[in-house]
Amino acid sequence: MTNDRCLAGLGAEQARKLCQPDIEVACHNGPNFCTLSGPAESMTKFVKTLQEQGVFAKEVNCGNIAYHSKYISSAGPLLLRYLKQVKIL
Secondary structure, three states, X not given: OOEEEEEEOXXXXXXXXXXXXXXXXXXXXXXXXXXXXXXXXXHHHHHHXXXXXXXXEEEEOOOOOOOOOXXXXXXXXXXXXXXXXXXXX
């Protein structure tokens, strides 16, 4: 699965009410602005829907890394394992 992000001219709570289950609010940027994250195909469709409703929405290339979302959470244990091996000099 490839992941994508978008910037939306919606507050986080308003966006949560509109998002389908596989899209989530990745970052609450301000009262009327947030970043959403999810599977690329779903994001493309959702951005188009928001734009058709007159809501600012723009896909952002994230290099298939869905920062700040459940889609990257599986990397946590591996990252922690490696961080525990770091020796501070």
